[in-house]
Amino acid sequence: MEVEGNGQYEQACDAALGWIARLRSDQASAADRESFALWLGEHTSHRSAMDQMLELWDDLGVLQMLPDATPAELPREAANQNRWYAGAVAVAATVMLAVFLYPQLGSDPVSNEYRTAVGERLIVDLPDDSQVVLNTDSSISVTYSEDQRHIDLRRGEAWFQVTSDKDRPFHVDSGETRVTAVGTAFNVYRLQDGTDITVTEGVVRVSEIVETGAHKPATQMLQVNQQLRTRSDGWLLSPPSDFSTRLAWRQGELVAEEMPLIELVAELERYHDTNYLIADPSIARLTISGVLQLDEPEAILKALEVSLGVQADTLESGTVRLLKADQ
Structure with missing residues (x-):
């Protein structure tokens, strides 16, 4: 790749690194992506700088896969057909960059609902390879976004086998109780007066969802073979035990x-x-x-x-x- 040896090109490289860091973060917005599209089409050196910096950033030179084109200055008014075409190529290149480099950025949260009838059990494979097993007469709402995985246990009981993803925490809400896990397995049973949480693998954090500032939310770390019962009058932590028989409903x-x-x-x-x-x-x-x-x-x-x-x-x-x- 030809590298321009001047201060302007060095500035373009610095800007390219900044764009890569910003777009790969959890804070990138739609406005950021639009600004990046404009920047990429402003000058031919910007595309060259982006190509080189991508090669230096985790070996991700994905722009090499894009069609050869020389992007012109992104047109604000289409003075002629050639200028408009060059600008369109630059925008198309940006869209393809977003597809290859940042597949999770800017995507709307994906939500689905699953439920079982009385006497029915259901295995649900989630988009991140996590798995849920729903017990009888149970209902969950699943919402996946770019920064978190959220399950709302609306009724009944479910067992979760969670694939680790430190950048997207896995939350299960049951009434006023939230269970957070990264790479673990646990069971949540929602009752009329509270929730039972049983850990079968790894560690989870249980916290109280408090919508007012009346008191500090309670929190508890649970390890494998521990069970916590959350009730309006307090929480009860059971001593370590083998809860496999309690969860035999899965079979x-x-x-x-x-x-x-x-x-x-x-x-x-x-x-x-x-x-x-x-x-x-x-x-x-x-x-x-x-x-x-x-x-x-x-x-x-x-x-x-x-x-x-x-x-x-x-x-x-x-x-x-x-x-x-x-x-």
Whole structure:
């Protein structure tokens, strides 16, 4: 590449470095890109300087891929067809530069919504290779922009496997709670009175979303195998434990470990459009252990009959009544 050995060209090189730094930052605006288009077309030395500085900047000489053209001064008024064509080439070169060098700059945030019905599970592959698994009756809104990745858990439960990107933090909002992670995996379960956050890999930061200045937002760092319960009356951090059984829903399983029947019924109602009525108070605190298949409610009821002596009757309304089997 021919290099002009004068002060004007050195100034152009300095300006080119400044443009590269600005356009590759998170602060570049649409006005910056328009100003860059004008600067690139002002003089032939500007394009030459940009080519050379790109070669010095991370070996990114992408302007070499552009069609050969000698950009003229960017026309403010098209005095003739030749001048207009030269200016258009300069603008086209700038657009192609933005495509090759700065694919995330200036793009509008990309938003999508995903939801599951009762009893349904859904795996969502996100644009950055992160992954979300939605549990039953859950809903999320996903918004990706040039400076952050934002998930709004509107209802239910979701597990996140996050691809690391230090330049774009990954946020999950659940009510008044925000979970921030970079390269980790965690589960978020939104309840009526708060949120449960369980970390299965890496580290996350949990913070309180406070819209007023009434008090300082709470914050807590969570490591693998830790769980935090956020409630309006305070936060409760559980000691390190193996929560894999708690998250067995991802495989369609419910792992019961001495689970009282009343709790089992509540779980069944999460996954099926069926009401369960414990008609005999004496069986409410009976416990069951085992791996139950969430997609097979009839098999679960059969297991209750065999292991606990509990009889299940389906009423005309569709409600399943549970009572002690006849002796």
